[in-house]
Amino acid sequence: MTIQELKKTANQVRKNIITEVFYAKAGHPGGSLSSAEIYTYLYMEEMNVDPENPKDPDRDRFVLSKGHTCPGLYGVMAEKGYFDREELKTFRHLGSRLQGHPSMHCLPGIDMSSGSLGQGISCAVGMALAAKLQNKNYRVYTLIGDGEIEEGQVWEASLFAGAKKLDNLCVIVDNNNLQIDGTLEEVNNPYPIDKKFEAFNFHVINVEDGHDFTQLASAFAEARATKGMPTVIICQTLKGKGISFMENKAAWHGKAPNAEEYEAAMEELERIDETL
Amino acid sequence: MSDVKKIATREAYGKTLAELGAEMQGLVVLDCDLAGATKTSEFRKVYPDRHIDCGIAESNMMSIAAGLAAAGMVPFASTFAMFAAGRAFEQIRNSIGYPHLNVKIGATHAGISVGEDGASHQCLEDLALMRTIPGMVVMCPADDTEARKAVKAAAKYEGPVYIRFGRAPVPVVFDEDYDFRIGKGRVIREGKDVSIIATGLCVASALEAAEMLNRDGIDAEVINICTIKPLDEELIVKSAAKTGKVVTAEEHNIIGGLGSAVAECLVEKCPTKMYRIGMRDKFGESGSAEELIHKYMLDGEGIYKQVKAFVEGN
Numbered sequence: 001m002t003i004q005e006l007k008k009t010a011n012q013v014r015k016n017i018i019t020e021v022f023y024a025k026a027g028h029p030g031g032s033l034s035s036a037e038i039y040t041y042l043y044m045e046e047m048n049v050d051p052e053n054p055k056d057p058d059r060d061r062f063v064l065s066k067g068h069t070c071p072g073l074y075g076v077m078a079e080k081g082y083f084d085r086e087e088l089k090t091f092r093h094l095g096s097r098l099q100g101h102p103s104m105h106c107l108p109g110i111d112m113s114s115g116s117l118g119q120g121i122s123c124a125v126g127m128a129l130a131a132k133l134q135n136k137n138y139r140v141y142t143l144i145g146d147g148e149i150e151e152g153q154v155w156e157a158s159l160f161a162g163a164k165k166l167d168n169l170c171v172i173v174d175n176n177n178l179q180i181d182g183t184l185e186e187v188n189n190p191y192p193i194d195k196k197f198e199a200f201n202f203h204v205i206n207v208e209d210g211h212d213f214t215q216l217a218s219a220f221a222e223a224r225a226t227k228g229m230p231t232v233i234i235c236q237t238l239k240g241k242g243i244s245f246m247e248n249k250a251a252w253h254g255k256a257p258n259a260e261e262y263e264a265a266m267e268e269l270e271r272i273d274e275t276l
Numbered sequence: 277m278s279d280v281k282k283i284a285t286r287e288a289y290g291k292t293l294a295e296l297g298a299e300m301q302g303l304v305v306l307d308c309d310l311a312g313a314t315k316t317s318e319f320r321k322v323y324p325d326r327h328i329d330c331g332i333a334e335s336n337m338m339s340i341a342a343g344l345a346a347a348g349m350v351p352f353a354s355t356f357a358m359f360a361a362g363r364a365f366e367q368i369r370n371s372i373g374y375p376h377l378n379v380k381i382g383a384t385h386a387g388i389s390v391g392e393d394g395a396s397h398q399c400l401e402d403l404a405l406m407r408t409i410p411g412m413v414v415m416c417p418a419d420d421t422e423a424r425k426a427v428k429a430a431a432k433y434e435g436p437v438y439i440r441f442g443r444a445p446v447p448v449v450f451d452e453d454y455d456f457r458i459g460k461g462r463v464i465r466e467g468k469d470v471s472i473i474a475t476g477l478c479v480a481s482a483l484e485a486a487e488m489l490n491r492d493g494i495d496a497e498v499i500n501i502c503t504i505k506p507l508d509e510e511l512i513v514k515s516a517a518k519t520g521k522v523v524t525a526e527e528h529n530i531i532g533g534l535g536s537a538v539a540e541c542l543v544e545k546c547p548t549k550m551y552r553i554g555m556r557d558k559f560g561e562s563g564s565a566e567e568l569i570h571k572y573m574l575d576g577e578g579i580y581k582q583v584k585a586f587v588e589g590n
Contacts, residue, residue: 057348104346104375112346113375116366119339123371126343126351133304133326133349153367156336163331 001044006213008276009079010040014242015269016075016088022262024092027100030252031145032072034176034210034237039076041216042141051081054108060138061127063112065120066145066174067101068254073110074098082109118151120144121171125157128169128230139224143172147179149190155200161230162201169230170223171202174210176239178250197232210235243268280480282445286384288423289441290315293352293382296431297323302349303431306341308334313443314354314384334359338367338379345377350431353379357386357440361402372436373409380430381406381438386416387527388560388568389444389477398560404532406438407505413437413458414505416526416534418479419449422502425456433458440476442527444565447480449500461508463515467497470587471515471522472579475501475534477569478525478553484576485583494587504534509541516548523551523583527574530554551586553579 001009013036021027043049047060064073071091078085083097090096097107101115111127114120124142131138148154161169173193181187190196194204203226205219216235223231239253240246243265257265296303297319304326311317311329320327330337334355341351353360360383361368372379383402390398406414413435417423423441430437449464464479465486474482479500486496497515501508516522522542524535535552542548555572569575573582 061347063343112343113370116370118335119342119367119371122336122339122367123343123346125336126340126345127347128343129328129340130344130347130349133344134347153335153339156333157339160330160333160336160340 003213004276006040006044008273009044010036011242011269011273011276012079013040013072013075015266016078016085017071018243018257018262018265018269020071020074020088020091021256023089025256026092027071027256028068028254029071029246030178030239031066031069031174031176032075033241033243033246034239035069035072035143035174036241037211037213037216038143038172038174038235039072041213041220043076043080045217046220047141048138051109054082058136058138061111061124061140063120063124063127063140063142064102064114065124065142066117066148067115067120070102073102077109117145117148118153121154122157125161125166125169128161128166129164131168132166139168139170141170141172143174146173146175146177146184146190146193147187149173149193150188158197158200158202165228166230167227171230171232173232173234174237175234176237178239178248178253180250180253182250193234201229203229203231205231205233207233207235210237211241242272280447282447283420284442284445285417285420285423286315286441286443288420289382289384289427290318292424292427293319294322296428297326300350300431304328304344304349304351306330306337306351306353308332308337308355308359310355314382316354334364335367338364339371341379342371342375342377345379346375351379352382354382354384356397357383357399357402358397361405361438362399365405369409373412376411376435378434379436382441383438384441385443386440387442387476388555388572389442389527389565391444391565391568392562394562395559400529400555400560401532402440403504403528403534404536407532407537411435412505413503415458415503416440416476417502418476418500419446421448421450421452421454422456425454426502429456429458442477446477449480449483459503459506459508461499461501461511463497463511464500465496465498467495468519469495469521470583471497471499471519472525472583473499473501473512473522473534473538474525475504476527478527478574478579481574481576481579482525485579488576488580489583492584494584496583501534504537507537507541509545512538512541513546516542516546520548521587522548523553523586525553525574525579528554530556551582553582
């Protein structure tokens with residue numbers, strides 16, 4: 001895809017996110033919106049995945065460790081062709097394949113059930129280890145939250161990945177700097193994040209603007225070229241990005257828009273779309 | 277029973293994994309810095325590349341095992357029962373149980389027979405915790421023979437399995453021709469006055485108790501239950517209907533383990549007078565395995581006394 005097409009897709013992913021949480025009357029828009037470009041780049045450019053063959057043993061894997069931001073994941077999967085956009089409206093409803101947190105048995109294309117913070121990254125590490133043991137060339141990507149790294153298991157997983165030199169593993173941190181109770185610094189300051197991963201024997205890439213596809217492209221290329229150690233890409237992002245009244249507000253971590261807010265959000269995204 | 281051959285069930289774990297390694301290329305063994313104690317070192321000797329030491333990080337190991345299983349491998353995640361079922365409960369529940377992944381959990385050093393290490397390491401809650409996870413198979417082998425067969429059966433079974441092993445040597449009860457099946461219990465002594473339903477090291481004790489009861493004119497039936505879940509309800513109901521009195525015996529808290537599983541079954545299908553032998557909602561303590569099993573009345577004599585009191589209505 002061209003940068004222009006990627007931008008258009010990310011904007012559509014944002015529309016999908018807003019639609020999902022609006023129809024669900026629940027869900028997590030803030031951290032889904034902050035990752036829209038990351039999801040888009042992974043699924044449209046970076047990963048070797050095929051919606052027609054979601055169980056291909058040689059496919060790249062994606063584990064959404066911050067499982068609550070699955071509106072973004074479902075949003076991009078619909079664009080990739082895993083299912084019809086219309087199904088997004090069933091998110092969180094009884095009987096839906098789009099569970100409140102991803103379930104691998106409900107929806108083909110979900111590589112791991114997740115949602116309990118800290119566990120997804122370990123599962124991704126297990127998959128990367130499996131590739132090494134089976135002499136396979138697939139890569140494993142996992143998206144974790146910046147609040148999530150307060151979970152000790154993230155560091156158990158990182159220690160292991162560094163120690164076992166899993167260079168087929170790429171961890172992405174969505175560094176939007178907000179968690180439920182406030183800013184990261186206010187809650188339990190995890191900074192400096194890059195120095196911590198460095199100390200755990202990761203190759204560290206800082207992306208100043210996690211919404212800029214040029215920067216993302218260069219970071220993922222660098223990760224792919226890195227041998228002998230796992231890579232972490234720390235993306236500075238804006239929570240709620242794209243919807244002015246949601247941007248940088250912790251309150252929109254886990255809240256659905258009402259009808260009026262939904263209309264306003266969709267209009268805003270339409271306007272952005274026209275500029276692209 | 278001093279002339280009886282005694283082997284710790286954990287020995288079977290390591291040996292059987294090493295045997296299975298040849299036929300199952302996808303079998304991979306994980307441990308948390310306890311390979312010598314859990315006996316996975318036996319597997320490591322033969323297949324060093326497929327033995328992954330995760331270091332002292334049990335929660336991470338369980339989720340890594342889930343990732344390996346999701347990628348098509350058959351991981352055996354090994355550590356002490358306390359740190360498997362206890363510390364890593366939520367990882368087992370969410371990373372393994374919820375996606376129903378093909379992970380085998382080998383939990384050694386369960387129960388008070390851990391001995392001298394004391395209560396912090398004597399897991400008496402694992403059967404209860406593992407039993408509550410939908411789709412989890414929970415096994416507690418009684419001896420070396422059953423432990424070897426249980427590990428083989430688990431390796432071939434598709435889905436999550438928890439297997440409990442002990443540190444202390446226990447008498448060998450079963451012959452090599454024992455036809456082991458997941459989910460099937462076995463009557464190992466027929467009787468008509470009371471059913472003693474036992475698991476793990478309490479099986480040998482129950483057999484000993486039955487002989488002592490026989491001398492007092494009480495004809496006890498002894499049933500071995502290796503698979504706590506799914507429970508062999510048919511066998512249990514049949515025996516309960518015959519004897520009208522049921523005693524369970526386990527090296528576990530009487531809350532949540534075999535006793536609870538049997539009670540749940542009988543209260544719905546064949547209400548029967550029952551008594552649960554086990555740790556009576558207490559933590560363990562330091563001491564030799566033998567001393568502790570005696571003190572907490574899980575040896576032949578202890579089970580004999582408790583069954584006799586129950587049958588005689590005291």
